[in-house]
Amino acid sequence: MAQVKFTPNLKRFFPDLCECAIEADTVAEVVGAVDERWRGLGDYIIDEQGALRKHVNIFVGDELLRDKLTLSDRVSADSKIFIVQALSGG
Amino acid sequence: MLNKLLVGTRKGLLIMSRDGAASFDWKIESAHFEAIPVVYAFRDQRSDTIWVSLDHGHWGGKLHRSRNGGASWEEVEAPKYPEGDAVPPDFSVPAKTNYIWLIEPGGLDEPNRLYVGTDPGGLFVSDDGGDSFQLVETLWRHPSNTHWFGAGRDHPGTVAIQVDPRDSRHLTVGISVGGVYGSQDGGETWVARNRGLYADYLPDPLHEHGHDPHIILASPSNPDVLWQQNHCGIYRSENGGETWRDISDKNGGPAGFGFALAVDEEDERVAWVAPAVSAEYRVPVERALVISRTEDGGETWQDLRAGLPQQHCYDLVFRHALDKQGDTLAFGTTAGNFYLSDDRGDNWRCLLHNLAVVYSARFM
Numbered sequence: 527m528a529q530v531k532f533t534p535n536l537k538r539f540f541p542d543l544c545e546c547a548i549e550a551d552t553v554a555e556v557v558g559a560v561d562e563r564w565r566g567l568g569d570y571i572i573d574e575q576g577a578l579r580k581h582v583n584i585f586v587g588d589e590l591l592r593d594k595l596t597l598s599d600r601v602s603a604d605s606k607i608f609i610v611q612a613l614s615g616g
Numbered sequence: 617m618l619n620k621l622l623v624g625t626r627k628g629l630l631i632m633s634r635d636g637a638a639s640f641d642w643k644i645e646s647a648h649f650e651a652i653p654v655v656y657a658f659r660d661q662r663s664d665t666i667w668v669s670l671d672h673g674h675w676g677g678k679l680h681r682s683r684n685g686g687a688s689w690e691e692v693e694a695p696k697y698p699e700g701d702a703v704p705p706d707f708s709v710p711a712k713t714n715y716i717w718l719i720e721p722g723g724l725d726e727p728n729r730l731y732v733g734t735d736p737g738g739l740f741v742s743d744d745g746g747d748s749f750q751l752v753e754t755l756w757r758h759p760s761n762t763h764w765f766g767a768g769r770d771h772p773g774t775v776a777i778q779v780d781p782r783d784s785r786h787l788t789v790g791i792s793v794g795g796v797y798g799s800q801d802g803g804e805t806w807v808a809r810n811r812g813l814y815a816d817y818l819p820d821p822l823h824e825h826g827h828d829p830h831i832i833l834a835s836p837s838n839p840d841v842l843w844q845q846n847h848c849g850i851y852r853s854e855n856g857g858e859t860w861r862d863i864s865d866k867n868g869g870p871a872g873f874g875f876a877l878a879v880d881e882e883d884e885r886v887a888w889v890a891p892a893v894s895a896e897y898r899v900p901v902e903r904a905l906v907i908s909r910t911e912d913g914g915e916t917w918q919d920l921r922a923g924l925p926q927q928h929c930y931d932l933v934f935r936h937a938l939d940k941q942g943d944t945l946a947f948g949t950t951a952g953n954f955y956l957s958d959d960r961g962d963n964w965r966c967l968l969h970n971l972a973v974v975y976s977a978r979f980m
Contacts, residue, residue, distance in 0.1 A: 539675070539691070566691065570675040573712035574696035581674040611674040 528605040530556055535611055540564045548607075553584055554597035556607055571609060572597065581612040620645075620980035621939075622666065623948055624654035627972035629668055631686055631980075642956065642967050646686055656936055659980040660721045660730070663745065666980075667730075669716035677716045679732070681746060695732050695740035695749040703736040703771050704761035711736055715769070718936060720777040723784025733774030737764055737791055741803065752803050755789065760808055763825035764794035767847065775935060776832035780839050780856075788842060788857055790829035796844070798857050809853075812860035816848050830875045831935040835884035843887050845877040845935070850889055852914050863914025870901035871908035871917045876938035878945060885913040888945060888961055890933035898932055905929045907938075907947070907961050923964035924955065934975055941979035948974025 527547035537543050543564060550556045554576065561568030571582055577595050578584065584591040585608040591599050601607065619634035621642075629648040635641045648654075653671040660667060666682040668689070680689045697711035715735035722729025732740040732749055738756045740749040764772040776790030785802035788809070796809040813827045828847035835841040842860075844851040849864040849872055865871040870891035880886035888909045893899050900906065905924040908917045925931070931949035938947040946956045952971035957964045 535674075566693065569678075569694065570672075573676065573710075575699065575701075575710040575712055577710065577712070579674065579676055 527603060528556060528601045528607055530560060530607045530609070532608075533610040536567070536570065536609075539570065540567055543567070550601050552597060552601055553586065553591060553593075553599045553607065556601060557597060583610050583612050584608070585610070621946055622657040622659065622976070622978045622980055623954065623971070623974060624657045624668070624936075624976035625948070625952070625972040625974050626653045627651050629654040629657050629686075630971075632967075640958075644968075648686055648689065649680075654975060655716060656718045656976045656978075658719060658976075658978045662721055662724065662727050665746075667719045667746070669719060669732075671715055677713050677734075679716060679719070679746070692746055693748065695734060695738070695751070697738060697751060701756075704764045709736075709771070711738070713738075714771065715773065717773050717775045718777065720779065723779050723781065726784050729784075731777045731779070731787075733777055733789070735769055735773040736766075736771030737761070737774055737794060739774045739777065739789055739803075754804060755797060755799075755806050758797070758806055760825040761794070763823070764791060765826075767793045767828055776829055778832055778834045778839075778842070780834070781836070782839060786856070788832060788834070790832040790844070792830060792847075793826060793828045795825050795827035796829055796832065796857055809857035810860070811858065812853075812862070813844075813846060813851060814848055814862065821848075831877045833877055833879045833887075835879050835887075836881045838884040841884040843877055843879050845874050845889055847873070847895065849873070850914065852887075861914070863910070865908065865917045867916070869908065869917050869919055870906055871910075871919075874933070875935040876933040876947065877935075878938050878940040880940070881942075883911075886911050887914075888938065888940065890938055890947060892932055900929050900931060903927060903929050905931050905949075905955075907945070907957075907964075909961050920957075920961040920964070922962060923957075923966070934973075936976040936978070937974050939977050939979050944979075946977050946979070948977045950974070 548559045621632040623630040628650045631645045633645040655669040657668045668680045670678045701711040703709045717733040720731045728745045730742045739752040742749045775792045778788040780786035787799040789797045797806045798809045810827045830845045832844045842853040851860040873894040874891045876890040878888045904926040907920045931951040948954045954968040955964045
Protein backbone atom coordinates (compact mmCIF):
# COMPACT_ATOMS: atom_id res chain seq x y z
CA MET A 527 0.00 0.00 0.00
CA ALA A 528 1.19 3.53 -0.75
CA GLN A 529 2.39 5.57 2.21
CA VAL A 530 0.80 9.01 2.41
CA LYS A 531 2.27 11.92 4.39
CA PHE A 532 0.88 15.40 4.86
CA THR A 533 2.27 18.83 5.62
CA PRO A 534 1.85 19.45 9.37
CA ASN A 535 0.02 22.67 8.43
CA LEU A 536 -3.07 20.63 7.58
CA LYS A 537 -3.28 19.44 11.18
CA ARG A 538 -4.64 22.88 12.05
CA PHE A 539 -7.85 21.91 10.27
CA PHE A 540 -7.70 18.14 10.78
CA PRO A 541 -6.10 17.68 14.21
CA ASP A 542 -5.96 13.88 14.05
CA LEU A 543 -4.38 13.83 10.59
CA CYS A 544 -1.50 11.34 10.42
CA GLU A 545 0.62 9.35 7.99
CA CYS A 546 -1.37 6.49 6.54
CA ALA A 547 -1.27 3.61 4.08
CA ILE A 548 -3.67 3.70 1.14
CA GLU A 549 -4.56 1.09 -1.47
CA ALA A 550 -4.82 3.05 -4.72
CA ASP A 551 -3.79 3.04 -8.38
CA THR A 552 -3.75 6.81 -8.95
CA VAL A 553 -3.16 9.97 -6.95
CA ALA A 554 -6.83 10.87 -7.50
CA GLU A 555 -7.79 7.66 -5.71
CA VAL A 556 -5.39 8.54 -2.88
CA VAL A 557 -7.12 11.89 -2.41
CA GLY A 558 -10.51 10.22 -2.50
CA ALA A 559 -9.44 7.71 0.13
CA VAL A 560 -7.98 10.25 2.55
CA ASP A 561 -11.11 12.38 2.12
CA GLU A 562 -13.20 9.43 3.27
CA ARG A 563 -11.06 9.04 6.35
CA TRP A 564 -10.89 12.79 7.14
CA ARG A 565 -14.16 14.18 5.82
CA GLY A 566 -13.59 17.42 3.89
CA LEU A 567 -9.82 17.00 3.56
CA GLY A 568 -10.17 16.47 -0.18
CA ASP A 569 -11.59 19.98 -0.58
CA TYR A 570 -8.36 21.37 0.88
CA ILE A 571 -6.28 19.55 -1.75
CA ILE A 572 -8.38 19.66 -4.93
CA ASP A 573 -11.18 21.90 -6.21
CA GLU A 574 -14.68 20.79 -7.12
CA GLN A 575 -13.59 19.95 -10.68
CA GLY A 576 -11.00 17.54 -9.33
CA ALA A 577 -7.96 19.71 -10.16
CA LEU A 578 -5.11 20.23 -7.73
CA ARG A 579 -5.43 23.57 -5.94
CA LYS A 580 -3.10 26.18 -7.35
CA HIS A 581 -0.91 26.44 -4.27
CA VAL A 582 -0.80 22.78 -3.28
CA ASN A 583 1.89 20.30 -4.38
CA ILE A 584 1.82 16.54 -4.36
CA PHE A 585 5.00 14.50 -4.66
CA VAL A 586 4.98 10.89 -5.81
CA GLY A 587 8.35 9.74 -4.54
CA ASP A 588 10.71 12.56 -5.46
CA GLU A 589 8.69 13.61 -8.48
CA LEU A 590 6.11 16.40 -8.56
CA LEU A 591 2.64 15.38 -9.68
CA ARG A 592 2.41 15.71 -13.47
CA ASP A 593 -1.35 15.67 -14.09
CA LYS A 594 -2.63 18.53 -11.98
CA LEU A 595 -6.04 18.50 -13.71
CA THR A 596 -7.20 14.95 -13.01
CA LEU A 597 -4.43 13.55 -10.76
CA SER A 598 -4.09 10.47 -12.96
CA ASP A 599 -0.42 9.86 -12.02
CA ARG A 600 0.07 6.18 -11.22
CA VAL A 601 0.68 4.99 -7.71
CA SER A 602 2.25 1.65 -6.81
CA ALA A 603 2.33 -0.36 -3.63
CA ASP A 604 5.71 1.05 -2.63
CA SER A 605 4.94 4.68 -3.56
CA LYS A 606 5.50 7.42 -1.04
CA ILE A 607 3.03 10.29 -1.48
CA PHE A 608 3.69 13.68 0.12
CA ILE A 609 0.92 16.32 0.14
CA VAL A 610 2.27 19.81 0.89
CA GLN A 611 1.51 23.47 0.34
CA ALA A 612 3.40 25.18 -2.48
CA LEU A 613 6.00 27.75 -1.51
CA SER A 614 3.75 30.72 -2.04
CA GLY A 615 1.93 33.02 0.29
CA GLY A 616 2.04 36.41 1.90
CA MET B 617 -26.54 43.27 19.41
CA LEU B 618 -25.39 46.87 19.67
CA ASN B 619 -21.83 47.99 20.13
CA LYS B 620 -20.08 45.00 18.67
CA LEU B 621 -18.18 44.78 15.41
CA LEU B 622 -16.91 41.94 13.25
CA VAL B 623 -13.74 43.00 11.43
CA GLY B 624 -12.41 40.71 8.70
CA THR B 625 -8.73 41.22 7.91
CA ARG B 626 -6.06 39.56 5.81
CA LYS B 627 -4.68 38.03 8.97
CA GLY B 628 -7.80 36.98 10.83
CA LEU B 629 -11.13 38.01 12.35
CA LEU B 630 -11.45 40.49 15.20
CA ILE B 631 -14.51 40.88 17.39
CA MET B 632 -14.55 44.39 18.82
CA SER B 633 -16.83 45.70 21.53
CA ARG B 634 -17.57 48.97 23.25
CA ASP B 635 -16.92 49.22 26.98
CA GLY B 636 -20.51 49.99 27.97
CA ALA B 637 -23.17 51.60 25.85
CA ALA B 638 -22.15 55.20 26.50
CA SER B 639 -18.43 54.64 26.48
CA PHE B 640 -16.01 56.18 24.03
CA ASP B 641 -13.71 53.20 24.16
CA TRP B 642 -13.69 50.13 21.97
CA LYS B 643 -11.50 47.15 22.57
CA ILE B 644 -10.64 43.97 20.72
CA GLU B 645 -12.65 41.37 22.58
CA SER B 646 -11.28 38.33 20.76
CA ALA B 647 -9.32 37.26 17.67
CA HIS B 648 -10.13 34.24 15.49
CA PHE B 649 -8.67 32.41 12.47
CA GLU B 650 -5.26 33.86 13.18
CA ALA B 651 -3.27 34.65 10.02
CA ILE B 652 -6.03 33.39 7.69
CA PRO B 653 -7.58 35.95 5.31
CA VAL B 654 -11.15 36.68 6.46
CA VAL B 655 -13.02 38.01 3.45
CA TYR B 656 -16.38 38.61 5.11
CA ALA B 657 -17.99 38.12 8.49
CA PHE B 658 -21.49 38.95 9.64
CA ARG B 659 -23.98 37.92 12.29
CA ASP B 660 -27.28 36.45 11.10
CA GLN B 661 -29.69 38.00 13.56
CA ARG B 662 -32.39 35.43 12.76
CA SER B 663 -30.37 32.58 14.23
CA ASP B 664 -27.71 34.45 16.23
CA THR B 665 -25.08 32.79 14.06
CA ILE B 666 -21.81 34.40 13.00
CA TRP B 667 -20.81 33.47 9.44
CA VAL B 668 -17.25 33.82 8.18
CA SER B 669 -15.79 33.46 4.68
CA LEU B 670 -12.12 32.49 4.60
CA ASP B 671 -9.71 32.73 1.69
CA HIS B 672 -6.94 30.28 2.46
CA GLY B 673 -4.02 31.00 0.17
CA HIS B 674 -3.38 27.29 -0.22
CA TRP B 675 -6.51 25.38 0.69
CA GLY B 676 -9.30 27.32 -1.07
CA GLY B 677 -12.27 29.35 0.09
CA LYS B 678 -14.08 28.03 3.16
CA LEU B 679 -17.17 28.84 5.21
CA HIS B 680 -17.31 28.68 8.99
CA ARG B 681 -20.07 29.50 11.46
CA SER B 682 -20.39 30.01 15.19
CA ARG B 683 -23.61 29.62 17.12
CA ASN B 684 -22.11 30.83 20.40
CA GLY B 685 -20.76 34.27 19.61
CA GLY B 686 -17.38 33.04 18.45
CA ALA B 687 -16.61 30.71 21.37
CA SER B 688 -16.32 27.82 18.92
CA TRP B 689 -16.47 27.44 15.15
CA GLU B 690 -17.73 24.81 12.76
CA GLU B 691 -16.68 24.45 9.13
CA VAL B 692 -19.48 23.86 6.66
CA GLU B 693 -18.96 22.64 3.12
CA ALA B 694 -18.23 25.58 0.85
CA PRO B 695 -20.38 26.11 -2.26
CA LYS B 696 -19.33 24.05 -5.26
CA TYR B 697 -19.91 24.54 -8.96
CA PRO B 698 -21.36 21.59 -10.88
CA GLU B 699 -18.94 19.13 -12.44
CA GLY B 700 -17.76 20.22 -15.87
CA ASP B 701 -18.99 23.81 -15.52
CA ALA B 702 -16.94 26.65 -16.97
CA VAL B 703 -16.60 30.38 -16.34
CA PRO B 704 -18.28 33.08 -18.42
CA PRO B 705 -17.80 34.89 -20.72
CA ASP B 706 -15.80 32.43 -22.88
CA PHE B 707 -16.26 29.23 -20.86
CA SER B 708 -12.64 28.20 -21.34
CA VAL B 709 -11.77 27.95 -17.64
CA PRO B 710 -13.27 25.33 -15.30
CA ALA B 711 -15.63 26.89 -12.75
CA LYS B 712 -14.67 26.52 -9.12
CA THR B 713 -15.27 28.58 -6.05
CA ASN B 714 -12.22 30.83 -6.03
CA TYR B 715 -13.44 33.31 -3.44
CA ILE B 716 -16.52 33.76 -1.28
CA TRP B 717 -17.34 37.44 -1.52
CA LEU B 718 -20.23 37.62 0.93
CA ILE B 719 -22.96 35.78 2.78
CA GLU B 720 -26.44 37.29 3.09
CA PRO B 721 -29.44 36.10 5.08
CA GLY B 722 -32.77 35.39 3.39
CA GLY B 723 -35.91 37.12 4.63
CA LEU B 724 -37.33 36.94 8.13
CA ASP B 725 -40.04 34.60 6.82
CA GLU B 726 -37.46 32.11 5.48
CA PRO B 727 -35.24 31.49 8.51
CA ASN B 728 -33.21 28.70 6.88
CA ARG B 729 -32.36 30.56 3.68
CA LEU B 730 -28.91 32.03 3.05
CA TYR B 731 -27.27 33.42 -0.07
CA VAL B 732 -23.58 33.33 -0.92
CA GLY B 733 -21.88 35.38 -3.63
CA THR B 734 -18.72 33.98 -5.19
CA ASP B 735 -15.93 34.50 -7.67
CA PRO B 736 -16.29 33.40 -10.56
CA GLY B 737 -19.76 34.98 -10.51
CA GLY B 738 -22.11 32.36 -9.15
CA LEU B 739 -24.84 33.06 -6.63
CA PHE B 740 -25.55 30.14 -4.28
CA VAL B 741 -28.56 29.52 -2.05
CA SER B 742 -29.10 27.37 1.00
CA ASP B 743 -32.48 26.36 2.41
CA ASP B 744 -31.13 24.33 5.30
CA GLY B 745 -29.47 27.02 7.35
CA GLY B 746 -26.20 26.79 5.45
CA ASP B 747 -25.60 23.05 5.78
CA SER B 748 -25.54 22.85 1.97
CA PHE B 749 -25.58 25.32 -0.93
CA GLN B 750 -26.90 25.05 -4.47
CA LEU B 751 -25.86 27.15 -7.45
CA VAL B 752 -28.65 29.46 -8.64
CA GLU B 753 -28.39 28.17 -12.18
CA THR B 754 -30.99 30.54 -13.60
CA LEU B 755 -28.67 33.47 -12.93
CA TRP B 756 -25.39 31.64 -13.63
CA ARG B 757 -26.68 30.56 -17.04
CA HIS B 758 -28.49 33.83 -17.84
CA PRO B 759 -28.10 34.46 -21.60
CA SER B 760 -26.39 37.76 -20.84
CA ASN B 761 -23.47 36.06 -19.07
CA THR B 762 -21.37 36.45 -22.21
CA HIS B 763 -21.13 40.10 -21.09
CA TRP B 764 -19.63 39.21 -17.70
CA PHE B 765 -15.90 39.48 -17.03
CA GLY B 766 -13.36 39.99 -14.28
CA ALA B 767 -12.25 43.38 -12.96
CA GLY B 768 -9.45 43.59 -10.45
CA ARG B 769 -9.70 39.81 -10.28
CA ASP B 770 -9.56 37.28 -13.09
CA HIS B 771 -13.24 36.41 -13.06
CA PRO B 772 -16.62 38.04 -12.39
CA GLY B 773 -17.88 38.08 -8.81
CA THR B 774 -21.28 38.21 -7.16
CA VAL B 775 -20.56 41.05 -4.75
CA ALA B 776 -24.01 42.36 -3.74
CA ILE B 777 -27.19 40.57 -2.66
CA GLN B 778 -30.26 42.40 -1.37
CA VAL B 779 -33.43 40.71 -0.16
CA ASP B 780 -36.50 42.95 -0.06
CA PRO B 781 -37.73 42.97 3.56
CA ARG B 782 -41.35 43.36 2.31
CA ASP B 783 -41.16 40.40 -0.07
CA SER B 784 -38.38 37.86 0.34
CA ARG B 785 -38.86 36.62 -3.21
CA HIS B 786 -37.77 40.02 -4.53
CA LEU B 787 -33.98 39.90 -4.93
CA THR B 788 -31.43 42.35 -6.28
CA VAL B 789 -27.97 41.01 -7.11
CA GLY B 790 -24.86 42.81 -8.30
CA ILE B 791 -22.22 41.09 -10.44
CA SER B 792 -18.87 42.77 -10.94
CA VAL B 793 -18.55 42.83 -13.89
CA GLY B 794 -21.93 41.83 -15.25
CA GLY B 795 -24.39 44.30 -13.81
CA VAL B 796 -27.50 44.42 -11.69
CA TYR B 797 -30.05 41.62 -11.85
CA GLY B 798 -33.47 41.51 -10.26
CA SER B 799 -35.78 38.61 -9.49
CA GLN B 800 -39.41 38.79 -8.36
CA ASP B 801 -39.80 35.04 -7.84
CA GLY B 802 -37.10 34.04 -5.41
CA GLY B 803 -34.47 33.54 -8.09
CA GLU B 804 -36.39 31.48 -10.64
CA THR B 805 -36.16 34.20 -13.27
CA TRP B 806 -33.93 37.25 -13.60
CA VAL B 807 -33.94 40.50 -15.52
CA ALA B 808 -31.07 42.93 -16.00
CA ARG B 809 -31.60 46.25 -14.21
CA ASN B 810 -28.95 48.56 -15.60
CA ARG B 811 -31.02 51.32 -17.18
CA GLY B 812 -29.34 54.65 -16.51
CA LEU B 813 -25.94 53.19 -15.71
CA TYR B 814 -22.99 54.37 -17.79
CA ALA B 815 -19.98 52.08 -18.32
CA ASP B 816 -17.14 54.14 -19.77
CA TYR B 817 -15.05 51.01 -20.43
CA LEU B 818 -17.58 49.49 -22.87
CA PRO B 819 -17.83 50.24 -26.60
CA ASP B 820 -21.46 51.13 -25.89
CA PRO B 821 -21.46 52.66 -22.38
CA LEU B 822 -25.26 52.42 -22.19
CA HIS B 823 -25.37 48.72 -23.11
CA GLU B 824 -27.97 46.65 -21.32
CA HIS B 825 -25.27 44.42 -19.77
CA GLY B 826 -21.66 44.50 -18.63
CA HIS B 827 -21.93 47.11 -15.88
CA ASP B 828 -19.84 47.09 -12.74
CA PRO B 829 -21.71 47.51 -9.46
CA HIS B 830 -19.13 47.48 -6.65
CA ILE B 831 -21.86 47.31 -4.02
CA ILE B 832 -25.65 47.79 -3.85
CA LEU B 833 -27.69 48.56 -0.73
CA ALA B 834 -31.40 49.24 -0.24
CA SER B 835 -32.68 51.90 2.14
CA PRO B 836 -34.31 49.98 5.00
CA SER B 837 -36.99 52.66 5.44
CA ASN B 838 -37.99 52.38 1.77
CA PRO B 839 -36.53 49.34 0.00
CA ASP B 840 -37.59 50.71 -3.39
CA VAL B 841 -34.68 53.08 -2.96
CA LEU B 842 -31.46 51.36 -4.03
CA TRP B 843 -28.00 52.87 -3.80
CA GLN B 844 -25.08 51.70 -5.88
CA GLN B 845 -21.38 52.50 -5.71
CA ASN B 846 -20.43 51.63 -9.26
CA HIS B 847 -17.07 51.55 -11.00
CA CYS B 848 -18.24 54.57 -12.98
CA GLY B 849 -19.92 56.63 -10.28
CA ILE B 850 -22.58 56.60 -7.61
CA TYR B 851 -26.14 55.77 -8.61
CA ARG B 852 -29.53 55.82 -6.90
CA SER B 853 -32.82 54.23 -7.92
CA GLU B 854 -36.25 55.07 -6.55
CA ASN B 855 -38.02 52.18 -8.26
CA GLY B 856 -36.18 49.09 -7.14
CA GLY B 857 -33.54 49.30 -9.86
CA GLU B 858 -35.87 49.80 -12.86
CA THR B 859 -33.95 52.99 -13.58
CA TRP B 860 -30.83 54.52 -12.05
CA ARG B 861 -29.70 58.11 -11.74
CA ASP B 862 -26.07 59.21 -11.51
CA ILE B 863 -25.67 61.05 -8.22
CA SER B 864 -21.89 61.45 -8.26
CA ASP B 865 -20.80 64.82 -6.91
CA LYS B 866 -21.30 67.34 -9.73
CA ASN B 867 -19.75 70.20 -7.78
CA GLY B 868 -16.13 69.12 -7.89
CA GLY B 869 -16.17 67.04 -4.73
CA PRO B 870 -14.54 63.63 -4.49
CA ALA B 871 -17.68 61.44 -4.37
CA GLY B 872 -17.57 59.38 -7.57
CA PHE B 873 -15.30 56.37 -7.79
CA GLY B 874 -15.06 54.09 -4.78
CA PHE B 875 -16.09 50.76 -3.36
CA ALA B 876 -17.81 51.15 0.00
CA LEU B 877 -21.32 52.35 0.81
CA ALA B 878 -23.54 52.74 3.86
CA VAL B 879 -27.17 53.85 3.96
CA ASP B 880 -29.23 55.35 6.74
CA GLU B 881 -31.74 53.06 8.42
CA GLU B 882 -34.36 55.82 8.88
CA ASP B 883 -33.97 58.29 6.03
CA GLU B 884 -33.98 57.10 2.44
CA ARG B 885 -32.18 60.28 1.33
CA VAL B 886 -29.08 59.67 3.43
CA ALA B 887 -25.99 57.60 2.51
CA TRP B 888 -22.21 57.58 2.88
CA VAL B 889 -19.42 56.61 0.46
CA ALA B 890 -15.62 56.36 0.69
CA PRO B 891 -14.25 58.15 -2.39
CA ALA B 892 -11.03 57.22 -4.14
CA VAL B 893 -9.21 58.14 -7.34
CA SER B 894 -10.45 55.99 -10.20
CA ALA B 895 -9.47 52.51 -11.21
CA GLU B 896 -5.94 53.09 -12.44
CA TYR B 897 -4.85 54.72 -9.18
CA ARG B 898 -6.99 53.46 -6.30
CA VAL B 899 -5.73 55.92 -3.72
CA PRO B 900 -7.63 58.53 -1.68
CA VAL B 901 -8.46 61.69 -3.59
CA GLU B 902 -5.46 64.04 -3.19
CA ARG B 903 -4.04 61.47 -0.73
CA ALA B 904 -6.53 62.70 1.90
CA LEU B 905 -8.95 60.28 3.51
CA VAL B 906 -12.58 61.40 3.29
CA ILE B 907 -16.04 59.97 3.79
CA SER B 908 -18.75 61.76 1.81
CA ARG B 909 -22.35 61.97 2.95
CA THR B 910 -25.50 63.00 1.16
CA GLU B 911 -28.64 63.99 3.03
CA ASP B 912 -30.75 64.84 0.00
CA GLY B 913 -30.71 61.70 -2.13
CA GLY B 914 -27.46 62.59 -3.85
CA GLU B 915 -28.27 66.16 -4.92
CA THR B 916 -25.36 67.40 -2.81
CA TRP B 917 -22.50 65.82 -0.87
CA GLN B 918 -20.67 66.84 2.28
CA ASP B 919 -17.05 65.80 2.65
CA LEU B 920 -16.35 64.60 6.18
CA ARG B 921 -12.67 64.85 7.07
CA ALA B 922 -12.47 65.71 10.79
CA GLY B 923 -10.17 63.20 12.44
CA LEU B 924 -9.08 61.57 9.19
CA PRO B 925 -5.51 61.89 7.80
CA GLN B 926 -5.34 64.64 5.19
CA GLN B 927 -1.91 64.14 3.64
CA HIS B 928 0.29 61.31 2.39
CA CYS B 929 -2.55 58.86 2.91
CA TYR B 930 -2.95 55.70 0.83
CA ASP B 931 -5.83 54.04 2.67
CA LEU B 932 -8.51 52.52 0.46
CA VAL B 933 -11.84 51.31 1.85
CA PHE B 934 -12.93 48.00 0.36
CA ARG B 935 -16.57 47.39 -0.58
CA HIS B 936 -17.67 45.58 2.57
CA ALA B 937 -15.43 47.51 4.97
CA LEU B 938 -17.83 50.38 5.84
CA ASP B 939 -20.90 49.93 8.02
CA LYS B 940 -23.40 51.96 9.98
CA GLN B 941 -25.62 51.37 12.99
CA GLY B 942 -27.59 54.22 14.52
CA ASP B 943 -25.36 57.29 14.59
CA THR B 944 -22.20 55.19 14.58
CA LEU B 945 -20.18 54.52 11.44
CA ALA B 946 -17.06 52.40 11.22
CA PHE B 947 -14.64 51.52 8.47
CA GLY B 948 -11.33 49.73 8.01
CA THR B 949 -8.75 50.34 5.32
CA THR B 950 -6.21 48.61 3.12
CA ALA B 951 -3.46 50.18 5.25
CA GLY B 952 -4.76 48.44 8.38
CA ASN B 953 -6.32 51.48 10.01
CA PHE B 954 -9.75 51.37 11.63
CA TYR B 955 -11.89 54.49 12.09
CA LEU B 956 -15.13 55.13 13.93
CA SER B 957 -17.56 58.04 14.24
CA ASP B 958 -20.36 58.41 16.78
CA ASP B 959 -21.93 61.45 15.10
CA ARG B 960 -22.86 60.21 11.65
CA GLY B 961 -19.42 60.86 10.23
CA ASP B 962 -18.94 64.48 11.34
CA ASN B 963 -15.98 63.49 13.53
CA TRP B 964 -13.77 60.42 13.29
CA ARG B 965 -11.22 58.78 15.52
CA CYS B 966 -8.76 56.04 14.71
CA LEU B 967 -9.31 53.02 16.95
CA LEU B 968 -6.52 50.85 15.53
CA HIS B 969 -3.47 51.62 13.42
CA ASN B 970 -1.66 48.39 12.81
CA LEU B 971 -4.11 45.85 11.48
CA ALA B 972 -3.59 43.85 8.30
CA VAL B 973 -5.64 44.84 5.24
CA VAL B 974 -9.28 45.19 6.32
CA TYR B 975 -11.68 43.36 4.00
CA SER B 976 -14.93 43.76 5.91
CA ALA B 977 -16.51 45.53 8.85
CA ARG B 978 -20.00 44.68 10.06
CA PHE B 979 -21.86 45.70 13.20
CA MET B 980 -23.22 42.65 14.97
